[in-house]
Structure formats: structure tokens, C-alpha cells
Amino acid sequence: MREKPAEQHSNEKDSQRARRQRFKLLALIAIFAIPVATAWIMVEWRIGIPEQRTAHGELAPAVPALANWPLVEPLEALEPGDWILAFDCSTQCEALADQWWRLHRALGREAPRVSRLRIGGDGPALPGESVAQWTHTPEWHSPGRVWLVDPRGEAVLTYAREVELRGVMDDISHLLRMNPEKRAAPELEVGNR
Template sequence: MSHSLTLSESSSPRVGRGRLQLLLILAVVIGPMLLASAMYHWRFWVPEGRSYHGELIGGALSRADLGLPVLEESRWQLLVTAPGECAADCQQLVYLARQIHIGLGREAARGAHALATGSTPEDFAAQLAREYPQLQRFTLAADRYPAERGQAAQLWIVDPHGNLVLRYDADANGKQVLTDLRLLLKLSNIG
């Protein structure tokens, strides 16, 4: 009996140490996932800094949510929207989108620029046909355009799948938009 008592006494520390090792392994693997989930859910220890300049669009919004068709092509897009008439601020954003597209240099083939508006003044439509041959144009249905986006002209960066990524107001800084788009192209394997 003393022999079996000694045997069980010597195996007990091994079992205890094995359980401790298993718990430590689980804590190392599962702990960071639980911490990250808690940080996301309760918004603590989230850094305030960011590397983009526009408004980051979350919630998987797409071109279809703006009332626009989803395109088959797989390029990044600078999309100018104006639910009403394409007035001076809209026209400035169309010019800015083209300049940003040109500013991409050798990456320009991965991008495109487009205009979606409720209506376009006749003189500006003629100018678009003459000076903006690569500009894609769409009619924006005001009843499908989200009311919370307002009536002001806006510039959007749209990924190749048609998802809205970043949004800028009419007073957007072209260099900042170009920096954001270059970063997206650098990080992206699509488009």
C-alpha cells in the first residue's frame, strides 16, 4: 500500500502542473482575443490618432445605398455626388477628382473618376463632354439618396467592389485625398 500511495503522491504534482500549463496556453491564445473584443465593444484603450483625412464609412455601405448601379469593373473610384443640380461646389469637386486621378501617376490605371448628380447645367454638361472624356456619369435619384447625407456635393472613395470607403465635403484638400487614395492602393490587392 505504501508503494501505491507514493505513486499517487508523485503523479499529483504532474497532473497539477499539466493543468496549469494548459490554462496558461489557453490564456495566451484566448486572452488577447477577449481583450480585443472588449476594447472594440466598450471603446477603451482605442487610439485617437488616425492616418486618413476623410470620414471613414463603416457598416458596409455601397454605391447601391446611394441609388447608383454597381459596376462590373474592378477599379477604385473617386465619385462626386450632388443630389440636386451640379452647382459650383460640385463642379469644383469634379475638377479635383480628375486632378487626383491624374496625380496617381503610374497607378492611375487602378482608378477612375465619376459624377452622380440629379441634374447638370447645360453649359457644364458640354464642358464635361469636351474636357472630361474619361469621366463616368450617372443620374442620381434624389429619392434613393440617403437624406442624412444632405444636399451638398460630396467626394467619395469607392473600392473596386462598390463599397464606400471614405467621404469628403466640398472643401476637401486634394493633397490629403490623394494621400488617402495612395495609401488605400498600397494596402489593397484588388483593383
């Protein structure tokens, strides 16, 4: 049996190494190109993109920040960093206040992250509820309207009086899940041990 010359053996090793390097380069290009191509196909041909709406309320870009609402009472009773369920209680106040109190309780362990603000009405505040009055009626107001305000004080969603409670509950639960609470973790101080 005849052995291959050393030069031919070296050329075969070089070509195998070159093939391996080309394969690695193609694999690296594929790792970055496949997700981009997949996203482009999804957007262009609308494949795999949900069509349904997730929010039951309407977006509220015309509603100013809570600090700019024309309210008589100061809002110090509201917890800073909480989501706020504000509702107009100018008609059928007792029933509305009870309805939103029950929804608040139904949030379970997430309930402490939400505060209720009743605007209007004569009765006493229910547990966990702050009460305020309008100084004048703003143009974006309507009787029985409900607003969901984020922790920064911006109105996110608004609901008409006839809204289904399940829809509001779903929206609040979804927003709380998507915006986890950022509790301050106890940190160790290096100098004090």
C-alpha cells in the same frame, strides 16, 4: 544508504506527472483567457483604442448605388471592379476636372484601380475620365460634391467642395491598401499539359 520503497518512488512520479499535467492545463487556459481579458480591459477602460477619425470625408449611407443615380449617359466606359471618384462639375468645371485628374495621377501605380466620373460640364473629357450628365438634380447632391464609390457601386465617402486634396488622397490610398486587388492568378489546368 537506504533506498526508497518502490511504492513511495511510484507515488512521487505520479505526483510529478500530475503537477506537469496541471501546469499544461493552466498554460492552455491562459493562452485563451489572456487575449479575452486584454480585449475586455481595452474596451471597458478605453486603453489602446485610437480616438481619432481616419476618414476625411463623411460616410454616405443616404447616397444610392451608382446604378441608381439619375444620369443621362451610360456608364459603360467605367472599368468594372474599379473604385470610382465621381465629382459634380456644375460650376468651375475646368479647375475641378484638372484638380481630380492631378490627384488621380498622384496615386501612382494604384491609379489604374481608380476611375474618374465627371458629372456635368461642357469641356472634353480629360485622359482617363468618363463624362455623364444629371437627368435631374437629386436631393443628396450639392455643387462641387465628390463621392468615392467602391467596386460594387456603393458610395462609401462623400466630400464637400472645400475638401483638402491631401485628405481625399489619404482616404483613397487607405482604402486601396485595405482592399488589395484580387487579380486572377493563372491556374494550371490538370488535363492540358
